[in-house]
Amino acid sequence: MESISFLSILRRFSTLAVVVGVGFLANVSVGTVYAQESTLADQTLTQECIDQAYSGTMHQSSDADLALEIEKDCLVQNGKQWYDRRCSFCHGGAGKGGKGPCLTCGKFAYSANSNMAILTTISVGITNKSLGGAMGAFGTTISGMDILSIVAYMRSEETRRIASGEIKDPYIKEEVMVFPE
Numbered sequence: 001m002e003s004i005s006f007l008s009i010l011r012r013f014s015t016l017a018v019v020v021g022v023g024f025l026a027n028v029s030v031g032t033v034y035a036q037e038s039t040l041a042d043q044t045l046t047q048e049c050i051d052q053a054y055s056g057t058m059h060q061s062s063d064a065d066l067a068l069e070i071e072k073d074c075l076v077q078n079g080k081q082w083y084d085r086r087c088s089f090c091h092g093g094a095g096k097g098g099k100g101p102c103l104t105c106g107k108f109a110y111s112a113n114s115n116m117a118i119l120t121t122i123s124v125g126i127t128n129k130s131l132g133g134a135m136g137a138f139g140t141t142i143s144g145m146d147i148l149s150i151v152a153y154m155r156s157e158e159t160r161r162i163a164s165g166e167i168k169d170p171y172i173k174e175e176v177m178v179f180p181e
């Protein structure tokens with residue numbers, strides 16, 4: 001009798017150990033995920049690149065918009081690397097679209113079409129469920145300058161696609177109609 005009750009205690013104890021153990025592991029993994037979400041990665045865009053003189057094409061949606069250097073190689077390449085790592089999974093290769101919308105078609109339904117608004121969207125995400133809610137916030141994991149380089153990469157691809165005729169130029173304004181008298 002004694003040995004049976006000892007065994008049942010042992011069984012109960014081992015169940016408890018499993019519960020505690022699982023709880024501990026869950027805690028550890030929750031802690032790790034949390035740590036990942038709140039850790040800002042080191043900026044990969046170098047100061048040398050930021051300081052590099054530039055006289056090439058700038059992209060701006062209006063005079064008040066943030067101007068981006070879309071032909072500056074070190075900037076665009078830095079953006080491409082971040083894009084390939086963190087965005088292509090949903091937005092497709094070269095931003096052509098997938099689960100998420102096309103980012104190199106010159107059209108931005110959620111962010112109007114301004115560089116500043118796009119930068120903000122990437123930083124804070126789209127949390128409003130009625131607008132989708134599937135786009136996460138990257139401002140806590142990617143540095144501001146690196147996010148800026150991602151937008152420069154997106155705009156440089158967009159410009160290249162328009163120039164090659166791959167996509168229709170969304171910036172062409174319809175000519176003003178002139179009525180003959």
Ligand code: HEC
Nearest residue numbers: 086087090099100108109110111121122126132133134135
């Ligand atoms: C988990 C999938 C996913 C990932 C990863 C993701 N996005 Fe998105 N993104 C979406 C979806 C889906 C939308 C459409 C809005 C929604 O449903 O929330 C969106 C919307 C956007 C928009 C708004 C487009 C517009 O029309 O204004 C931008 C800009 C954007 N994403 C950029 C990025 C960038 C840059 C990255 C990488 C740093 C990224 N996204 C990573 C899924 C994703």
